Amino acid sequence: MASEGRNKVVVIGGGVAGSYVAKKLESHGSVTLIDPKEYFEIPWASLRGMVEPSFAERSLIQHEDCLTASRLIVSNAINITNTEVLLSDGRLVPYNYLIIATGHHDPVPKTRAERLVQYQAENEKIKAAQSILIVGGGPTGVELAGEIAVDFPRKKITLVHNGYRLLEFMGPKASKKALDWLKSKHVDVKLEQTVSLENVSEGSKVYTTSAGETIEADCHFLCTGKPLASSLLKGNFLKDSLDDHGRLIVDENLRVKGHKNIFAIGDITNLKFLTNSMECEWQEIKQGYFAKKQASVAAKNLQLLLAGGNESKMSTYKPSSTTVIVSLGRHDAVAQVHRLTTVIWLIPGLIKSKDLFVGKTRKELDLDSHIIH
Numbered sequence: 134m135a136s137e138g139r140n141k142v143v144v145i146g147g148g149v150a151g152s153y154v155a156k157k158l159e160s161h162g163s164v165t166l167i168d169p170k171e172y173f174e175i176p177w178a179s180l181r182g183m184v185e186p187s188f189a190e191r192s193l194i195q196h197e198d199c200l201t202a203s204r205l206i207v208s209n210a211i212n213i214t215n216t217e218v219l220l221s222d223g224r225l226v227p228y229n230y231l232i233i234a235t236g237h238h239d240p241v242p243k244t245r246a247e248r249l250v251q252y253q254a255e256n257e258k259i260k261a262a263q264s265i266l267i268v269g270g271g272p273t274g275v276e277l278a279g280e281i282a283v284d285f286p287r288k289k290i291t292l293v294h295n296g297y298r299l300l301e302f303m304g305p306k307a308s309k310k311a312l313d314w315l316k317s318k319h320v321d322v323k324l325e326q327t328v329s330l331e332n333v334s335e336g337s338k339v340y341t342t343s344a345g346e347t348i349e350a351d352c353h354f355l356c357t358g359k360p361l362a363s364s365l366l367k368g369n370f371l372k373d374s375l376d377d378h379g380r381l382i383v384d385e386n387l388r389v390k391g392h393k394n395i396f397a398i399g400d401i402t403n404l405k406f407l408t409n410s411m412e413c414e415w416q417e418i419k420q421g422y423f424a425k426k427q428a429s430v431a432a433k434n435l436q437l438l439l440a441g442g443n444e445s446k447m448s449t450y451k452p453s454s455t456t457v458i459v460s461l462g463r464h465d466a467v468a469q470v471h472r473l474t475t476v477i478w479l480i481p482g483l484i485k486s487k488d489l490f491v492g493k494t495r496k497e498l499d500l501d502s503h504i505i506h
Contacts, residue, residue: 139163140439143218143228145210146362147173147196150399150424151234155203156498157432162439164203165226167210167218172196172245173498177421178489180277180460184259184284186252192491193245199498207243210235213369215392229394230435233371233381234428235362236400237419262351263289266340268328269356270294271302272459275311277356282318283462291321291348293328300467302418303457307469314461330355361401371395376403385449387431393444396435398427404452417452421490425497426450460489 140162144155147168155166175192182189196205206226212219218226242248259265259281265288267274278292292315298308299315299322315322326342330353333340340348363379366372374382374390380403382390387402389395404417404427417423430450437447458468464487496502 140229141165141227142230142232142435142439143167143226144232144234145213145218145365146234146236146399146401148234148236148399148424149173149176149421150236150428151232152196152199152498153425153428154232154234154398154432154435155200157428158435158439159200159202161436162230164200165206165228166196166200166203167206167208167220167226168196169207169209170241170243170248171205171207172248173199174241174248175421175489175491175494178491180273180280181489182252183255183277184280186249186256188491189249189252191495192489193248194495194498194500195245199500210365213365213371215370230438231395232431232435233366233389233395233397233401234399234424235365237359238362238364239359258352259285259288264338264350265290266328266348266350266353267292267356268330268353269358270296270299270322270324271356271358272300274354274356275299275315276460277354278315278320279318279461279465280463282315282320283464286318289321289350290319291323291350293323293326293342293348295325295327295343297325299324300459303459303467303469307457307459307467311459311461311467314465314467318462328353363401378403385451386434386444386447387427387450388434396431398431399424402427404450418454418457420457423452463487 142158142162142164144151144166147166152173155164158164173194173196178192182192209221210218211221216227242251265281267278270292274292278290281288282290298305299311300308312322323342326344328340328342338349338351340350361379366375376382381397381401383397383402387396387398389397400419427450430448434447456468456470458466460466492502
């Protein structure tokens with residue numbers, strides 16, 4: 134439980150960024166984490182849980198298991214003033230320092246037990262289907278297709294993507310390697326097409342693409358991008374700190390534009406970096422690796438401020454491109470190093486695909502890091 138009489142640090146959002154920064158700060162101040170769910174979910178491991186529900190037993194972590202010295206409030210934040218956070222149940226949570234880590238809007242159950250039931254239901258849905266439609270060819274769609282193709286090789290899988298290549302946040306070589314791998318597993322990939330799910334009746338097994346093609350599938354999974362969880366910020370004093378896409382503008386210390394005691398980390402930020410040629414500006418990839426780096430920098434800065442240190446000594450965060458790994462089933466992966474080099478198969482697969490960094494993440498949160506074999 135958070136201690137009285139110390140600077141109050143409030144974290145909104147219990148995803149990767151929020152959970153990590155709360156963990157790093159709980160021994161330095163009175164920390165409160167506000168999250169609509171009781172648990173932290175390792176997001177890059179979620180698709181493995183759909184084909185192997187028991188895997189989710191380790192990738193779903195009760196907040197209270199890792200945040201042993203913090204206060205947890207399971208509720209939705211609905212407004213922010215310059216001193217308090219208003220919750221949906223009417224409570225007001227005061228703060229001296231605020232960290233916004235709301236990420237993307239992803240409606241999941243409140244309790245860990247309910248989420249585990251959801252994984253089991255998704256697994257039963259996959260096992261019962263002979264044919265499966267996946268809509269979306271970003272990392273989620275590609276990784277889900279890979280997981281199903283490897284664990285259920287007899288399933289007929291169709292992946293429809295509106296872009297001209299898969300994994301458009303990576304380079305063309307990575308896209309081509311992922312496409313070739315999926316085709317080698319007999320996944321039917323349809324590019325530059327969309328599927329409208331609005332007019333599909335309950336129980337229907339026929340889908341029509343924008344090109345007029347008909348797809349028969351027993352079930353479908355929608356794997357398109359999720360909206361930013363920024364509605365909380367648009368109607369209060371932070372609205373002028375948002376960019377045109379609803380992301381918070383932060384400085385090099387990860388403080389929100391115009392507010393010295395408010396930080397933002399994770400997917401909600403608008404962090405950008407220049408390419409090596411200094412000619413083009415890229416959005417930093419919204420990835421757990423970067424969320425953890427941002428949490429580390431924000432935590433260091435808040436530790437300094439909580440100890441009464443000089444803000445001129447705060448750490449800076451430098452957005453960058455790094456190695457990106459997209460899993461392809463249990464043993465393979467496509468990887469890209471600084472937008473230049475693409476490799477596939479054994480090495481990146483050993484790095485990520487076996488345990489999906491679950492053991493490493495649990496260890497970082499001071500939990501048992503046992504790896505499933």
